[in-house]
Amino acid sequence: MAARFLRCLQISSTFRASSLCQCRHFASEGKRGKRKYVEAAIVKSTKSKKEIVDVWKKMNASELAAALKTDYDDVVEILENLDKRNVNAIVNETPLDDNSILMAVSALNFKPRFINGPARKAEKEDDDLHPQPPPQESAKSKRPPIVTIMGHVDHGKTTLLDALRNSQIAAGEFGGITQHIGAFSVDLGKKGQKVTFLDTPGHAAFSSMRARGAKGADIVVLVVAADDGVKEQTVQSIQFARSANVPLVVAVNKIDKPNADPMRAMRSLLEHDVVVEQLGGDVQCIHVSALQSRNLPALQDALILQADLAELKSTKDGKVEAVIVESSVVHGIGKVCTLIVSRGTLKKGCVLVAGNSWCRVKTMQDEHGKNVTIALPSQPVRVSGWRDDLPTPGDLVLEAETVDRAQKVVNLRISKSMQEKAERDWEETAEQREKDRETYLKNRQFLLNRGQRFGSTLRCVVHKNQRIEKDQDDTHPKFRIILRTDVEGTLEAILEILSTYKSEMCSLQIVDFEVGSPTEKDIELAKETGATIYAFNLPISNQIRQKAEASGCQIDQFNVIYRLVEALKTEIESRLPKLEELVLVGEGHVLKEFMISDRGRKRQPIAGTLIEWGNFEKSSYYKFLRNGNVIFEGGLETMKAGMEVVTSAKTNTEVGLCLLDKNIRFKEDDQVEAYEKKQKSQQIDWFPPGF
Template sequence: MRVYEYAKKMKISSKEMLNLLEQVGMKVNNHMSVLDEGMIQKVEQHMNKEGGAPSEAKEKAQGEKKVKQQAKNQNQSGSRSQRPSGNKRNSRPNRPNQRQNQPKSPGRQPRISAAEEVQKSAGFMAKDKVEQPKRAKKEDPKKGRFSKLKDDPPKDFAIGRGKGRNRKKGDRKGENREKQAPVLPKEITVSGPLTVADFAKLLRREASAVIKKLISHGVMATINQEIDVETMSVIAEEFDVTVIYKEEVDESNFEEQEEVDAPEDLVERPPVVTIMGHVDHGKTTLLDQIRNSNVTAGEAGGITQHIGAYQVEVNGKKITFLDTPGHAAFTTMRARGAQVTDITILVVAADDGVMSQTIEAVNHAKAANVPIIVAVNKMDKPGVNPDRVKQQLMEHGLVPEEWGGDTIFVPVSALTGNGIEDLLEMVLLVAEVQELKANPNKRARGVVIEAELDKGRGAVATVLVQNGTLKVGDGIVAGNYFGKIRAMINDRGRRIKTAPPSTPVEILGLPDVPSPGDQFMVFEDEKKGRAIAEKRMQKRIEEERGASSRVSLDDLFKQIKEGEVKDLNIIIKADVQGSAEALKSSLEKIDVEGVNVKIIHSGVGAISESDIILASASNAIVIGFNVRPEPNARSMAEQEKVDIRLHRVIYNVIEEIEAAMKGMLDPEFEEKVVGSAEVRQIFKVSKVGTIAGCYVIEGKIVRDGNARIIRDGVVIHDGKLDTLKRFKDDVKEVAQGYECGLTLQNYNDIKEGDLIEVYVIEEVERK
């Protein structure tokens, strides 16, 4: 019997059973390990000695606690009933008497109406008493005013006359002479760069004195110029003042702020699951099967798919599924700093086996450090071999449990529904071992999964609550926008008031559409929320203007020295699998102190948008070996500031990476792509060769440039242009949107549909 099955039988959790086995002295790998009869007997003997299973002990303790609580409640209710009923009424008249007995403060006037009422009820009039202070004030107002001055001379001397005024002036002069030395501060606290004027104000010195000190240290600064903390410390020392640097907490950057909850406040939350895999391996069918067979509250087909996420219930426990369009979206969210998924289900078809996108999905999940459950689909087909899938995935580091690994493999059929229950049970098991918990009793935080602009409803965002409870009417900052939640719609299309952790909901009320992967947080103070949203928007604009912080080979050594880079992440794309493997093993052998080369993905074919997204999320460098980036991938790389290096000789790649890591990289020449043209028609002319009739799709074609022929994303020839013509005339260049005819030096194997990329080699300044 497996550990989790035995735990279920004994009515305890798998975690408790693993602890129990450790106490008995039996070491098992995990909850999927098998227990024989001898081991079970040993556990039962231990339980009998201890006096029942842990769960029984818990129940017993809970029962005793309940009895004590009931007794306590009865005592309280009894003591309440025994109190005399007249107590409350009798106590009321005593209150004014108590007040009356208290001594009045000398400066305060009693309220006449209240005093009259009380004294009338006592049987006498207190009119004279109430009015007495007024008469005294009218008789001699000056006396009253000057008597106050005598009591407290320093406070009210300014309103005095004659001698008092002269005395005040004399005192002030004397005080100035005495107080001049101690007024200067011994230490000041700063939270960042300050202008010279503000710094002088903190030091209580003239700005000119501070500027003189700055000039003496070789810093030429005006009164409105900012100086950094280090400079402030040096200048402050000259004035015998210590500068204390206190870092200011930036609330606008709430993604990086961690809120630590007390262990007793945490409760179990549903796991969030993403399904990934190759195209046509049955991801959508599997999602539909889970949705239809596990609808909460038995509403068949009640869950709508428009929300992009939904919840199902299995054995009384909920699971949240993210319906994302593949691993690219999964990694885009990770690139934005949102670690949404707890578990990944990798769908592999038993008849097809492991494909290119399957490997890509594995690499994306591994880079995110998320546990993987493999669903071997299409088991209903005749003659399928699930062992072949296991063998193939072993090459990528996913070893099945029955073969001594820690990856769970579940055979399923998305069409018939076989194995779906087992798959969901395994998801709950993995979630139980992970101990996923959240605090529902605090302000909500989470991630935007999808967002769109609806004609009737305005900006609609699908969010996943990760911590706290989201409520209608809450003011939230999502991305760079602040709004108040007008309505929340759950995965079944119903309006709800609250959303606990791991619940996906659609929210209305944001002024604009945030980006998927943006994090959100609730702010009770509306003014503060709006200020933070504005600050975040400003910061984003500044970041877009500023330089990129991505790793590039040019500044790699500098970043290694500063301790920013410990792992150099690399993505390899080659024309054939053999080259990719050879390049991977060669790069992994590079040994430079302080930095490791880490290949996070290698594949065959042109550099795609998916590779750029993964590189952006993992801060990696993309190396293309005999392949080119797709047009969209190239523009995305420029936008995301991802460094792409293209090579044709394996030794050049190794030398370049090694030189970059040692800080000796100093390229003198740089390749600049000036344009590309598509071959539309071929003309074969004797004595001339093959003429390519082309249409310029990007940039311009120049006659003195080098040309590269790309067929299906792979470079098949690299040479020089021979002739370039428009109609019958020789031309120097042809711009985008025009047609031309060209020939290549010593090369005639051009075909329709080929892409001709023209580039020039430019000399660049040494850095």
């Protein structure tokens, strides 16, 4: 044994010496073009320790370069080669993931050692934009009030505003109903005091718009029709005004109608704790006729008085603050937003941030489409120049010092929203995993109780469920749409309506939705998914329409929201399978049973029947009843009148009926009913609110 051990040691020593000689031999041949290969081999064979570098989690690229004492550009190049996703982290100076840090350190021939990094503020809140502190009283000046007109649909809100500004707003609304929030500046009173009006939709579909209108207002004018009283959207408007803590001024409209009863309209407000001055309360109430412009000066005085009581003030100095009223995409201009300035002076060239979007103001226009150079507090303007996504109505607008600052703020907000979404997705994934685990344990225990101890029960169950769902999806009716609207508010309203769709009769799938006219990409998407494009209040170019026709895609245009809902329900119902119903077309009774044989066949029973009323057709569906119980349902083989084969017979005719089922025997006075099968369309069980 000892001899064998010594022999192994000699072989091992010889092998090491031979290997060392070979390495030296290869090194001596480096001048022949193999030097690069030999150097790599020598590095791998050396036992010199790598330099240890302290790193920490959530390092950014510049911190990593400083820790490695390496040129920043070299570190950036390595990070980009490792993972293209690191580019965003480098540009935005956000933390790198741990794997990228480890790989970059190793690539530079260092050994990483994780330590606690320097204290840093968690996602510096100072990097974001925030509203300024309230200005000093000495810097404040009086500003025009912002008045929101609210109420039920068709109670005359837009007509009232039309009369106040002596324009034709209502004539420009499709269907005579307001489908956007309109912002207008109006001169009221003899002194020409300015008031900014917000005209909100009254339809049930636009509840979110009304809520935003109440929050952005100083005064709410609640319009109640004298001939109709308080309705559903009237109550909703009262609730929005209260939640926003905005004072009310009631305008009882349509007092010119023959059936008008202003007192009944005022009393109906008492049920909702709105007590007008005429009934001993503190809420101003003016009786007007918007159509005939009657008593409008009294309403103007009430608004000016309410504004004076509120002592509305703001400052023209400092950074701009505003609120988005509406956003849309205008052909030839781009993304535009209607906003109301709440503080500061807005000028052309200002850099604004709203939500996850920013802009350098290119143009500013008033409600008449005229260009303006500045916008003061409470003044509504339409601003163009927005980048990235459209701001959402209701978003707060803040001014940034530079474009770089605005871009950093938007990137920070997007990063935060993505992180929050990732956390929500992780929670949902964890919940789903827990449910899957429970399903697995439940089915596993079930099989164990049956004596089956092998196989993945969860895999079988999930596979079976997925197969069932797939089979249902293949045959289940479905309707896919691509939605395009003129403005963000309308898109929001339509999506709220579609969110109420819960029917299992037909699947409604929204493939895509966006603000702006349909494009060629939308046509390709519709062709690929089999979707119908719904364009709301948008023009369709001839080029797009021709491409849609060539691709077999359908584009439907709408200008009124309830027409869109009606068309949607019609399209869904057209995809539902027809229901088959039986319509009674004749009755009779059996007089006698005959047993006959035909050409040597087995004798078969024939029902000699008298038709009491209606028509019997050979193709009809028959029921035979005895003592109220059905003994046969189905079709006939033949029908004879006397010796002649017939296909139909009328009232008071005796016929012989031969059934398909030869085992049925007949008795006298058995009842016979003849039915005709008809196809009946189904109606979808979806009733969106307000329609």
